[in-house]
Amino acid sequence: MTIDFHTHILPPWLRDQRDRWLGRDSTFGALYSDPKAKIASVEDLLKIMDEDDIDRAVVMGMGWTDAGLAREVNDYIIEAVRDNSTRLTGFAGLNPAWGSEAALEVDRCARAGLRGVGELHPDTQGYDLGDEGVMTPLLEAAEHHGLIISTHSSEPAGHLYAGKGRTTPDVLWRFIQNAQEFPNVRIVCAHWGGGLPFYALMPEVKETLRNVYFDTAASPFLYTADVFSTVERLVGADKILFGSDYPLLRPRRLLKQLEESGLLEETQQAIRTSGLRLLGL
Numbered sequence: 001m002t003i004d005f006h007t008h009i010l011p012p013w014l015r016d017q018r019d020r021w022l023g024r025d026s027t028f029g030a031l032y033s034d035p036k037a038k039i040a041s042v043e044d045l046l047k048i049m050d051e052d053d054i055d056r057a058v059v060m061g062m063g064w065t066d067a068g069l070a071r072e073v074n075d076y077i078i079e080a081v082r083d084n085s086t087r088l089t090g091f092a093g094l095n096p097a098w099g100s101e102a103a104l105e106v107d108r109c110a111r112a113g114l115r116g117v118g119e120l121h122p123d124t125q126g127y128d129l130g131d132e133g134v135m136t137p138l139l140e141a142a143e144h145h146g147l148i149i150s151t152h153s154s155e156p157a158g159h160l161y162a163g164k165g166r167t168t169p170d171v172l173w174r175f176i177q178n179a180q181e182f183p184n185v186r187i188v189c190a191h192w193g194g195g196l197p198f199y200a201l202m203p204e205v206k207e208t209l210r211n212v213y214f215d216t217a218a219s220p221f222l223y224t225a226d227v228f229s230t231v232e233r234l235v236g237a238d239k240i241l242f243g244s245d246y247p248l249l250r251p252r253r254l255l256k257q258l259e260e261s262g263l264l265e266e267t268q269q270a271i272r273t274s275g276l277r278l279l280g281l
Helices: 018-022 026-032 042-051 067-083 101-109 132-145 171-183 191-201 203-211 226-235 250-259 265-279
Strands: 003-008 056-061 088-092 117-121 146-152 188-189 211-214
Touching: 003 265, 026 191, 042 056, 042 067, 042 250, 056 067, 056 117, 056 265, 067 101, 088 101, 101 132, 117 191, 132 146, 132 171, 146 250, 171 188, 171 191, 171 203, 188 191, 191 203, 191 211, 203 211, 203 226, 226 265, 250 265
Parallel strands: 003 056, 056 088, 088 117, 117 146, 146 188, 188 211
Antiparallel strands: none
């Protein structure tokens, strides 16, 4: 069994209105200004899941800056999950900087069955993930509803790419420290946490990461296959969430990199299913 913990779907009408939204939503503009950037519907995702032997997927919202767009995409995700409850789990896209409006959207989406918030995009959304004043209301809402929070993460070194941003391990570290006051909130740092797991060699970091997980989204674009065995050794296979970042990459591309990691098959299987355990499925 395999769960893809990091996929994105959008309403098909956004394909036709792409140019309109490039200027209206900063996150959409950053991620979809390239005409080659793919927009996938729920039907596209389900087809790929069948072809690549993915049993379940988490469909992420995005860190929108336009509240109207956020609600419409969240509604699309809610409907997709209701129609495919055995295949899909949904996360809501919103901006913590909206304050009370963000809290209301969290409540609405949680009551509609979504299981998390994210993928947050602090850089395009215009806030600091480590800002306690901005993030505490979201953490409170997540704890109240039992939600997972997923955030985009960025490497402080290496090549540039669309949407890389500045949410680097030091920023994530401040957010995670602030989140210690909410012990029931689980945090997922996308894209291997921008390298944050490597700092688990520091004892105080490893201890603070007890409620933190790392997904593998876009991994072949960032690291060699050795990243799997390295992070497994530092934080354990149960902290690694198999995720593709579809439609940026197909799940089979990530499965191939996992197979190339040299990890034992039982460890690879633990990584492919760790998302199920996090979701309590």
